[in-house]
Every structure is written in C-alpha cells, then in structure tokens.
Amino acid sequence: MALLEIVKYPHAVLETPGEPVVAFDAKLKRLVADMFETMYAARGVGLAAPQVGVSRRLFVMDCSGGQDPKQRVVLINPMVMRVEGSQTGDEGCLSFPGIFFPVERSLRAVVTAQDGRGERFELDGMELTARCMLHETDHCDGIVFINHTTPLKRQMVKRKMRRLGKQNKWV
Ligand SMILES: [Zn+2]
Structure with missing residues (x-):
C-alpha cells in the first residue's frame, strides 16, 4: 500500500x-x-478518486474514523436513489484544507453502488453517513462542496485557496 497525494482545489480534475x-x-x-x-x-x-487525481467514479468512506470495521466501505459507480429530510452542519473537504462552513444536505440518503468485486449493494445512511455519501458522490460527478454555498462565500473560498496555493502553504 502507498500514500497517494491529495489533489487540492482548484485542480481541474476536481471539477471533471x-x-x-x-x-x-x-x-x-x-x-x-x-x-x-x-x-x-x-x-x-x-475520499473520492478524483481527489487523488484519478478521474473515476468511486470513493472510500469510514464515518467511524477507523474505530468500527463495519463502517469501512468502498462505493464504486455510486448512484443516489432516494433522499429524505434535511440537515445543516459544518462540512470540510480534504481538497480544501482548513476550510469549513455550514452545508445543507439531506438527512437520509439511499445510495446504490458496486463493491470491490463488482457486486451491487445498497447503503441507507442517516446524518454523517448521508452527508458523507452525498459529498463523495458529488466528487464522482465533478462537483465540489463550495457549489453548495452562496456565490459570495464561494468567491471568498476560491480567493483563499488560490492564495494558499501560490504561497504553497497547504498542509
Ligand atoms: Zn471532499
């Protein structure tokens, strides 16, 4: 196994x-x-494949942060089938280091995907799981989370990311 380099915004692969x-x-x-x-x-x-520079529709997820092996899951070719309700909470993204802001998402999401062997399965998630599945499926579709905020906030984040990029201060 190897650590991959995480691509930072505004790299074009994140919007492809x-x-x-x-x-x-x-x-x-x-x-x-x-x-x-x-x-x-x-x-x-x-973490979605475009975030490591691979323009493919898949992501890995573990909302327990490695505490619960059952939550370690890969979703390949994910499709959001159904959503319900809404939740608003702070969201971040590994491709936008240091940037957090409130994002409204569905409270519940039902997503179908294929596993590592190509078998289709369905994942029905609430709260953080739903938020994560929707955020990562967006990445597979070339959509970044700043698209879910106001145009003003989006401009602020873009300016900050460009400045950090020029100074090479991403960590
Ligand atoms: Zn992200």
Missing part, C-alpha cells in the same frame, strides 16, 4: 466528472487499498 469503473481488477483493488490508507492518514471520513 469521473469515468465509470468497468474493470474490477487488481489495479482497482490496489487503488482502493491506497485510498483507504490515504484517507486514514489524512484523518478524513471519505
């Missing part, structure tokens, strides 16, 4: 819709293992 995954092979298995390792090392609860 990912290609569907078609080959459930050893290369995919290694990518998934590396994405889990990278996510845990960065103390994130979700």
Whole structure:
C-alpha cells in the first residue's frame, strides 16, 4: 500500500466528472487499498478518486474514523436513489484544507453502488453517513462542496485557496 497525494482545489480534475469503473481488477483493488490508507492518514471520513487525481467514479468512506470495521466501505459507480429530510452542519473537504462552513444536505440518503468485486449493494445512511455519501458522490460527478454555498462565500473560498496555493502553504 502507498500514500497517494491529495489533489487540492482548484485542480481541474476536481471539477471533471469521473469515468465509470468497468474493470474490477487488481489495479482497482490496489487503488482502493491506497485510498483507504490515504484517507486514514489524512484523518478524513471519505475520499473520492478524483481527489487523488484519478478521474473515476468511486470513493472510500469510514464515518467511524477507523474505530468500527463495519463502517469501512468502498462505493464504486455510486448512484443516489432516494433522499429524505434535511440537515445543516459544518462540512470540510480534504481538497480544501482548513476550510469549513455550514452545508445543507439531506438527512437520509439511499445510495446504490458496486463493491470491490463488482457486486451491487445498497447503503441507507442517516446524518454523517448521508452527508458523507452525498459529498463523495458529488466528487464522482465533478462537483465540489463550495457549489453548495452562496456565490459570495464561494468567491471568498476560491480567493483563499488560490492564495494558499501560490504561497504553497497547504498542509
Ligand atoms: Zn471532499
């Protein structure tokens, strides 16, 4: 396994819709293992392939932060089937270090996806799980979380990210 470099905004891959995954092979298995390792090392609860520079529709997620093995899950070619209710809470993103702001999301989300062997399954999540699945499925579609805020806030975040990028101060 290897740590992958996390791509920071405004890298173009983050705003490019990912290609569907078609080959459930050893290369995919290694990518998934590396994405889990990278996510845990960065103390994130979700990481999508575009965030490591791979323009494919998959993400890894563990809302327990490594505490509960049952919550370690990979969703390949995810599709949001149903949403219910709403919740507003602070959200961050490993591609926007140091940036947090309130984002309104559905309270519950039902997502279907394929697992590492290509078997289709359904995940029905509430609260943080729903928030994470929606945030990461957005990444698979080339959508970043600042699209869920006001245009004014979006401009502020963009300016801050460009400034940090020029100073090379991302950590
Ligand atoms: Zn993100």
